[in-house]
Amino acid sequence: MEKSKPIEVTNFIEAEINKDILEGKVKGFVQTRQPPEPSGYMHIGHVRNIVLNYGTAKKYGGVCNLRYDDTNPEKESQEFVDAIQEDVKWLGYNWGNIYYATDYFEQNYQIAVKLIKEGKAYVDDLSAEEVSAYRGTLTTPGKNSPYRDRSVEENLDLFERMKNGEFKQGERCLRAKIDMAHPNINMRDPVIYRIQYLHHQRIGDKWKIYPSYDFSHPLDDCIEGVTHSLCGPEFEDHRPLYNWVVENSGLTNHSRQIEYANLYIKGVILGKRFIKKLVNEGKVSGFDDPRLYTIRGLRRRGILPQSLIDFVYAAGISKAVSVIDPAMLDYFVRNTLNDCSKRVMVVTDPIKLVINNLADDEEIEISLADYPQKEETSKRKYYFGKNLYIERSDFEITPPPKYRRLFVGNEVRLNGAFIVKCTGYDLDDSGNVATVYADYDPETKSGSNCTKKVKGTIHWINQNHAKQVEVRLFENLTLPKEDNAAGGKEQTAADDEFNPNSLTILNNCYAEDDVEFNYTDRYQFLRTGYFCLDKDSTADKLVFNRTVSLKDSYKPNTIN
């Protein structure tokens, strides 16, 4: 086995790993693991865990295995087991092997027996409430359980009978004998095995006793050969216990736990229970609702894996609580999409534009690049005609300062076609602009030698070639304050008022009728944003999700 070489440091975790390599604590390669509990759908916060675990292992030439922390059947199900694998694959990461904490139950059990024999664990008859009461408080020490000093023989017998299912759930548990007066509550004789009769999605009813996380996790890490066990900040004060288990396990591989901060995004709901609440209450259509920041929600929204990975790397990692500005995610989403999106014209809020100096049946063929951002691109034909649709926001009766688009007397380019000069407009019964009139200049066809310059370019659709589509816009879904008052971190992630208008459906949108759209492509609707086809689309009607809007530097309100 080749000795790993230290690698250039890019974050504090790699700095720690380098140190371990230099000090010879890590021989061979670095091994990590992704240890999800299959009790929910993964969200953007998990992307960092995935990138970190798989990325770090890869960087050091090691492996990262997927291990389900499936030691609590009460919360877990096969649905989540499957979803996790799908989501990891979608992100483009590959695990070395798939393991389950339940795979190690026999080994865990043997080590528990060993601890009992060494007098380091005992069976406690106290009820859960009593255990809690005996534990003391944050500021006062706990006191020993009256069962703490049972003989090894009695403990062995009782533990065996727990395993055989002779006791009721909650009647007894196995505890590590550490120190009931320890200032760190996790060290006050933690429960390492409890009786559990629920049917397990994977191992059925085989086991009546289940190891707790604090016992199984360090053991499983060591058994698998994990060198660095990366986890969330909430386990920081479990580290002494993690090390206690490792050192008393008798296992030769000693894994090291390193904690890092969770990733939160301002205004985004990430807590499992909050996401479930939104789904259960029907506030969203499911775990893949595009308003959710679950991995599949993001996917349905049209976000590509690369954006997420770039975002996570750019956000960096530390141990400080961080709440990232969503604008940063948007940037990386646009950045990826900009390179690969097909440019199409779609009018999302139409008003009519009539070209005065064109006959009703007259059409002029023009050509537009599908991927103008690329050197080589396919092109397609559009037909410029008399009756067009343009975006309502591209015309103003009284233009605000620095407005470059249409108003009476102003000239603007119709994308890919001609420069037109606005001559007038009509209002409808309710006083809104219905139709705008303009003259086109035949000498100004795009791509010709036309030297005339104009400040604004707008998109359009020929009414004779238009097909109606639906466009869905999403905003961050936030919970009302009273609902997220529970956890500080949830509050940090979603501390705004509930936003009932998080979904806007635009029914009256127009696209060119013979543009072919498909599910795998991404589209930039000129000057409005990036979109993708939603699964709700039918043969009769295409439904688009807005992945992210285009950045718009026009801010009339800031003009003095």
Place this chain on the structure above:
RNA sequence: UGGGGUGUCGCCAAGCGGUAAGGCACAAGACUUUGACUCUUGCAUUCGUAGGUUCAAAUCCUGCCACCCCAGCCA
């Protein structure tokens, strides 16, 4: 009032005793058949705070302050 963490630009984040990287955001300008993209420029005399050590401190020491996590037979 116990223990464990964290505090560097609006938001992330490097830095680890030698005189404040980078990204997002923002601002100005160039370019432009997308006010997008791209490009150029600007953006912390200061590192929670008060002292101390030193020729020299964000980096070392001390005291404060603020925020986060922990009292499941959850993970």
